[in-house]
Amino acid sequence: MEAVRDLSFQIGKGELVGFLGPNGAGKTTTLKLLSGLLYPTAGSLSILGHVPFKRETEFLKKFSMVMGQRTQLWWDLPARETFRLNQKIYEIPDPVFRKRESELIELLELEPLVNLPVKKLSLGERMKAELACALLHEPEVLLLDEPTLGLDLVMQKKLRHFIAEYNRRTQSTILLTSHNMNDVQELCKRVMIIDEGQLIYDGDFDRIIQHFAPDKVVAISSSQPIPMETLKDLGQILSHNGASAKMEVPRQSVSRVLEQLFKRIPLLDLTVEELPIEEIVRRVFLRTRSQSQSQKNLFAPGEWEIQEQEKKGMRERPLPEP
């Protein structure tokens, strides 16, 4: 079975790229290929001039991956012990290690936590320790697989802030997958979208929102039942349930719609949200298929090259006009 095919991209040094796609799109497969956990059946890829699945020490020392659902920390021992293990595994000299360790502990507010058995930590606390552990050797290339999965909003924000800072400070190259639109929105200038194993968008994040998610979702609830007729002219109604409703409103008319809502309905609550990422991806995908073949090359040149092409013919893939 092919999990990914016809997938080719390059990422430049210091870039922070978001990697989006619905479940089963091939995100994790791509990360596994990049980390050398999977052997590609066809095509080629290189990171920092190395072929990942050869697992050369020089490559592994410059690389790190954090998998949101897994841990490399020793469950029963304090995180500090795994840090020390990684120091030896990555052969980090003592003074360098001490400096980095205390920096990471401070930045991630890990102070009392690193001395507790990992299993006593909350999910968010563990994730912070996980990140610290993966960054002790200051990797040049970092893959983050769902780093904010299952975390509360405060913790999500802290982690995002830290990742952005880290990227700025060390000029490391980061590829991040997420279901969480906010992660990508706040962190990544560039985004790649993959579906059914194929890259269907590669470009600026701002453009994807403008082009593929022209609408926002407005959700309201009222102190009394909302008649359907009141909403009909404001946008496309997604759901309507007595005193609450959800509708899709064009981005540029959100403020006008809000004004109308306040006038017409005694509101209890109101939220304006982006469309769910799956929905945007679905639209991107639909659009790709209906679009005529565009030959536009969206790839940015960079030191870090990743190329994967099917053996038979390096077919140009239709990409959406950004």
Added chain:
Amino acid sequence: MISLIRKYGSVLRISLQQSIYYRASFLMDRARTITIVFAFYAFWSTLFQGRSQLAGYSISQMFTYVLGMNILRSLIFSDKTWEILREINTGRISYYLIRPISYIGYCSARDLADKIIHLFSAFLEVWIAVSLFNIPLYLPKSPVTLLAFLLSAVLAMILYFLMSYAVSALAFWTAESGGPRFCFELFLEFAAGAFFPLDVLPASLKSIFEFLPFASLLYFPLNIFLERASPAALLSGFLNQILWIAILSFVTRSLWKRGLKAYCSEGG
């Protein structure tokens, strides 16, 4: 070289810490082995009543076999290869594959930690048992015996590691590798001579068991220690160990190579 020692020494250290964390399960494990030793002690004392020899063993040789078996088991059968199954089935092994460390080296260091702790406590137990019941022991007369015994024990350790490492590779293809593993251990204990010296068996069965790799794990080293192995038996015993190490190295290597290829880090 020094960085290698540091690397795997660090694995050893963290594994020891982990073992100390699981004191209760360690103590239960020891309680189990002590029970086995006492049961065999009682069993053979009864059989030896009014006799000076049994199955070619003197009473001191038989007791040394039983107690020595306790120590050798701790050295050779102590391992954390059950962890390998778990690491493969949960996908945690990925984290070792993406770090600059060899997984087999990591497993060996982790096993060593287990062996150190178990060996230490096995010595303590045997010492207590010997002084408590005044058990007669057979000690080798020649230092060469001791040397040969140590060599065979080291080879046995390598052989056992290769075997269990090979069985662990089954986890790459099935999530139910615990079953085969359990059967393997049960047969292993029996065939290695952990329950009784293989001399108790009929001659035809004995020669089959002697050729299988299991006998060279416990039975062969213990027979060296008891100075019961003739020079010819010594030679064929060592050759047997080396032969099986060569075969299993090859089998284990190719199984792991294939296994890792088939591995798609389960769990997403």
